[in-house]
Amino acid sequence: MxxxxxxxxxxxxxxxxxxxxxxxxxxxxxxxxxxxxxxxxxxxxxxxxxxxxxxxxxxxxxxxxxxxxxxxxxxxxxxxxxxxxxxxxxxxxxxxxxxxxxxxxxxxxxxxxxxxxxxxxxxxxxxxxxxxxxTAQVTREVYKETVEAVEKVIPIAITPEKRKSRPYLKYAAIGLIFLTAGGFVASNYYGKQVDTHNQIAQEEANEQLDAKVQEATFVINSPLPAATLQVEKKIGNYHIVAGAFRVEANSDKKVQQLKDKGFKARKIGMNRYGLHEVVYSSHTDRIEALNALRAIKSTQNRDAWLLVKALD
Incomplete structure (x- = not known):
């Protein structure tokens, strides 16, 4: 092997x-x-x-x-x-x-x-x-040197004289600031109007819905009985096995004995050898199952073992 x-x-x-x-x-x-x-x-x-x-x-x-x-x-x-x-x-x-x-x-x-x-x-x-x-090394410094060489040949600068000769740029910038601020205020105002409209419409819809529900309540003469749906909680795929029995009655007896001791014992079906398997408990977390197994082996049953199996 x-x-x-x-x-x-x-x-x-x-x-x-x-x-x-x-x-x-x-x-x-x-x-x-x-x-x-x-x-x-x-x-x-x-x-x-x-x-x-x-x-x-x-x-x-x-x-x-x-x-x-x-x-x-x-x-x-x-x-x-x-x-x-x-x-x-x-x-x-x-x-x-x-x-x-x-x-x-x-x-x-x-x-x-x-x-x-x-x-x-x-x-x-x-x-x-x-x-x-x-990957190949990125040569950033080489490109930086190339750009600096180009800047030396073709310098790009804005002198104070050039800035003075174009006063309209200053006014255009100020106008742009005012337009941006005005647009922001208008946008907030419009957003608040929309929220107010939505809130009023939602309240009207709720009032209409309440009226219809009350009306429907008086029309129903023979309501159906309430149905209770019980959903079984997932118990996990890690099972601490206490034993396997050929006779099912013996497995039922073992389950009751373990329950009397405080364990969440149950049967998990038949294995491939036709034996009815009984477990002390089942867990969703593997570490939790291992800790429980160690406690059981030291205090209850040295032959207990951990079965990893997804139940239908």
Whole structure:
């Protein structure tokens, strides 16, 4: 099993992919940038990092492997564990682990894992098709020198004598100022008149509408009963699974037990193996779901896991 292939697939869609009992690969969005030295433009991208502290299984990677390879969830968990054990053995032998399209892992002197991300792939789907490019330097100073040379040959200036010989320009400017001010005042006056007209018309329309509504109220003899529409609030795609049962009655019993303990438990249907799945709760936010999962695993059920699934 090529574990890095599955991790790479998930990094396009998620910001955090946890490898149980090993660590988590995290992505962070970086804006487009310009290298002023090389005059190169770089598109926005996701930078990749590794956190050895995040090792709790959130079910994301195992569920994806189970879905792709058509195997049970527990089988996928076992495959991940074997792969992690193999990787750790190579790291202990001071070997570098090369994960294709992700980066290199190596054990430092302190016994911690150092990660060097791969830079030839961009996991930001918004930047698909964009690639770095280099442009020629803009030579503004050269053009400036050319313009200054032209100005020396053909000087352009307005002397006081020339300004005195054209007094009509001064009066034209004053007239333009008065016209602009007058137009502004007239525009404001016209705008206020329009607003007043609209307000009066709106009030008259409202009075006519109220009269018609009152008239219609007296004409209706047998009004229809009021209808109440209940819209179910979206509960999210992150579900903390408590168990799956072959017999539906057992799943109903489990739901009631969890509700008695204060959980928002419910059934979310049958999985592809024909088992009725029961969840502690469902969440719209992934971080919130992970925090709830950790609390449940530490206090209620160590075998609880996170299912990422959009319900119909």
């Amino acid at each position: 090529q574990l890095e292939t599955y991790i790479s697939d998930l990094l396009y869609r998620y910001d955090c992919v946890i490898v149980p009992q090993f660590g988590a690969f995290l992505t962070h969005r970086v804006s487009a940038k310009l290298n002023e030295t090389t005059h190169s433009f770089y598109p926005p991208k996701k930078t990749l990092s590794f956190n050895e502290q995040l090792q709790t299984n959130d079910g994301l990677l195992a569920n994806y492997i189970a879905e792709v390879e058509k195997v049970p969830y527990l089988v996928a968990v076992e495959k991940i564990a074997k792969q992690v054990k193999s990787i750790k053995s190579y790291l202990i032998e001071s070997e570098t682990i090369e994960l294709n399209n992700i980066g290199d892992l190596i054990l430092n002197k302190e016994g911690n894992i150092n990660f060097e991300p791969s830079n030839h792939i961009n996991y930001l789907t918004d930047a698909f098709g964009l690639s770095p490019f280099k």
